Amino acid sequence: MSDYKLGLDYAQQQDQNDALAGYRNQFHIPKNEQGNELIYMTGNSLGLQPKTTKNYINQELEDWANLGVEGHTEAKNPWLGYHEFLTKSMANVVGAKSIEVVVMNTLTANLHFMMVSFYKPTKTRYKILIESNAFPSDKYAVESQLRHHGFDDKEGVVLWKPRKGEELLRTKDLETILKDQGDEIALIMIGGVNYYTGQFFDLKKITELGHKHGCKVGFDCAHGAGNVELNLHDSGADFAVWCTYKYLNSGPGSLAGCFVHERHAHDNSLNRFTGWWSHNKQTRFNMRDEFDVIPGAEGWQLSNPPILSMAAIKASLDMIEEVGIKKLAKKSKKLTGYFEFLLKQLGEDTIRIITPEKPNERGCQLSIQVKNADKSLHNKLTENGVISDWREPDVIRCAPVPLYNSFEDVYNLVERLKRILN
Structure with missing residues (x-):
């Protein structure tokens, strides 16, 4: 322009x-x-505080003060399913279906939970491809996954690098890496918008390339959620994670978001860590039942929702939904x-x-x-x-x-x- x-x-x-x-x-x-x-x-790095945030959090503090444990069902916004108040508007933010999105944990924790399910190394296909100047936390996380599975954490990381004298990454170079090493790479895990350069990658293209070579594909969208159209469902990515305290203005260290593509929604054979909040809502409190996983992204939750953090996210998401x-x-x-x-x-x-x-x-x-x-x-x-x-x-x-x-x-x-x- x-x-x-x-x-x-x-x-x-x-x-x-x-x-x-x-x-x-x-x-x-x-x-x-x-x-x-x-x-x-x-x-x-950290979004500013909406003026409504205090009221949203105060509502929950009041309900806790007045209702105690009854707040789980009797609060103005009942706590039992509080995360569900965020699902639709969060799905709209990242371009996903409601079944594909859940707000839970924090960013790097979610990244690990996703790798438990989508990083399935074998003796010959075990490498993880990331961008060379990925956010340090992403790099540390994938290295620790390699170690956890008994692989060398340096030899097992494949770096997508800029050309000499350049800062930005070229998709052509990713194609070359996959041509040469695609059958050794189990997972591609890229920052959707690179934290250092601000480069927004073509998520759909990267996913198509990865899947063509038999790799699972995931994105860390911390620097994209809330400021670019991510269109995660259409990208076809297997999973994505993002934080909510940058462009989603939810407060320091607040909870994160998680996307799991609809095609995995009913796949109970996927390896995953589980807890009572990933169990069937109808029978969750029977306490004696065998595990029965919820379909979709909710099936990756472990614990009940942290209400005060979610209230701050709701304050911001309600405004973003309006816009x-x-x-x-x-x-x-x-x-x-x-x-x-x-x-x-x-x-x-x-x-x-x-x-x-x-x-x-x-x-x-x-x-x-x-x-x-x-x-x-x-x-x-x-x-x-x-x-x-x-x-x-x-x-x-x-x-x-x-x-x-x-x-x-x-x-x-x-x-x-x-x-x-x-």
């Missing part, structure tokens, strides 16, 4: 014309000591495109954006390399009221979040960066 314009007037005009602009007022925006709002660009992921993704592309346009005015000899240029190949994060800069530049931005995110060795990550960031935020960020650089 090349019709962006320079100047504060343009940014303010865009905010006036933005149908989603009002949602900003529904969030607590952090302020400095003088009471001025900070420019918050780290929704890719819809399509509108969010549309605004996100426009806002990120505007950010890119302004950064490019600083000149390529000053700044390099390592995130893909094509809007369909990125989320709402831009990863910026500033020539000859070190972490002191990031510190100066912080002193100037910009909350961004530094990643070694030389990248500043900024995420203009469509729900609460404005065009004026983006304009002011670039103006402050300009002042510091000059």
